[in-house]
Amino acid sequence: MRKKEFEKIKDLIYSENQNKEQDFKEYLSNKLVELQTLLKNDSDVVKSVTKLKEILDLEYNGLHSKAFDLFCKLMNELPDNTFEIERDTDFYRIRKCEFSERKKIDLKEMFHIPFTKRGIVKTQRYSISGLPCLYLSRSVYGCWEEMGRPHLDECMVSRFQNRKELIVFDIRIPIDYKDYKTKSKDFFKLFPLIASCMVPVKNQNDFYKPEYIIPQMLMEWILTHNEKNRSKSIVGVYYTSVLVEKDNEIVEQFTEQHLHNVAIPAIYSIKDEKYSSALCKLFCLTKPICREFEAAKGRYRTIADFECDIYESSDYGFLEKRLKDAEDPEGKTKKQQLYSIKTSGSNRIIKKIVL
Numbered sequence: 001m002r003k004k005e006f007e008k009i010k011d012l013i014y015s016e017n018q019n020k021e022q023d024f025k026e027y028l029s030n031k032l033v034e035l036q037t038l039l040k041n042d043s044d045v046v047k048s049v050t051k052l053k054e055i056l057d058l059e060y061n062g063l064h065s066k067a068f069d070l071f072c073k074l075m076n077e078l079p080d081n082t083f084e085i086e087r088d089t090d091f092y093r094i095r096k097c098e099f100s101e102r103k104k105i106d107l108k109e110m111f112h113i114p115f116t117k118r119g120i121v122k123t124q125r126y127s128i129s130g131l132p133c134l135y136l137s138r139s140v141y142g143c144w145e146e147m148g149r150p151h152l153d154e155c156m157v158s159r160f161q162n163r164k165e166l167i168v169f170d171i172r173i174p175i176d177y178k179d180y181k182t183k184s185k186d187f188f189k190l191f192p193l194i195a196s197c198m199v200p201v202k203n204q205n206d207f208y209k210p211e212y213i214i215p216q217m218l219m220e221w222i223l224t225h226n227e228k229n230r231s232k233s234i235v236g237v238y239y240t241s242v243l244v245e246k247d248n249e250i251v252e253q254f255t256e257q258h259l260h261n262v263a264i265p266a267i268y269s270i271k272d273e274k275y276s277s278a279l280c281k282l283f284c285l286t287k288p289i290c291r292e293f294e295a296a297k298g299r300y301r302t303i304a305d306f307e308c309d310i311y312e313s314s315d316y317g318f319l320e321k322r323l324k325d326a327e328d329p330e331g332k333t334k335k336q337q338l339y340s341i342k343t344s345g346s347n348r349i350i351k352k353i354v355l
Helices: 003-013 024-038 043-060 064-077 099-104 115-120 140-146 177-181 187-197 210-228 249-253 277-282 291-296 303-307 315-322
Strands: 082-085 090-096 133-137 155-162 166-170 236-240 260-265 283-285 325-327 333-335 337-341 347-352
Touching: 003 024, 003 177, 003 187, 024 043, 024 187, 024 210, 043 064, 043 187, 043 210, 064 210, 090 140, 133 140, 140 155, 140 260, 140 315, 187 210, 210 236, 210 260, 277 283, 277 337, 291 315
Parallel strands: 166 236
Antiparallel strands: 082 166, 090 133, 090 155, 133 260, 155 283, 236 260, 283 337, 325 333, 337 347
């Protein structure tokens, strides 16, 4: 694939949202056909597009079991695009709260919704209602976009680190043509699946969101795969945010790497546990902070801050820096401590970061 063709495909995936009158199924079907044309009607791509359209038809008719069986067949035909995220990679998570509640937010509040509160778990792009899921971003900015751009002073932010390597199914859009060229030669066959997972929600207030059909089936496929292949389990989905348009001015200032996220389902494996024992073992995190509290400590900006790159000098970069290096009351820098969460919900220090 040439650079010009790649850029057209990327533009198509990032293309405008559905108009008010257009049905989602019609919208996605049209996009997939256009994508198929850009990929020169490759026989494998044609098969994928046909299956994805059939899956939507079955799901719309309430035949989820048949739709999922067909989706599994599709996944068996696609190239294996699992990716290993290195140990001690930084992720971030935001919790929006009322100003008066910010000091009450502790480590447990920054983790996934506990199993004892399944009833408040809403449907999200890669998770169904009732199934807690840990959504993390590679940047504070990515979290902020995923949360709908709330006022930063209403947000508590924690940094997460994975304590061992993560095997994820990678559907991130390549950052540029150079990045695309590093992928496997069959990567282009994943574009129909990626496009199907990246349709922004048209009606946020609707209970049923058809834009989540394919992404949720992908997560269901991962859970099913893990039941059959426990030694080769996939922890979740690595994806590019759908909430930012390609020509967004902020994105032009930063990089698309700031928009990479992971969605990891919380699996209930121990009786009476509040938090997933698997995720408790997998991640550690810092105590949450917020911009206003950190700015009040002084040295909110220095000349050196403005001499670094654009992202590092932004509020998002400032928060990330504070989540790695804290300041004590005397203004001395110290490393932020990481904590783990027990399945019962209590906190304990596990280590200090050594950078």
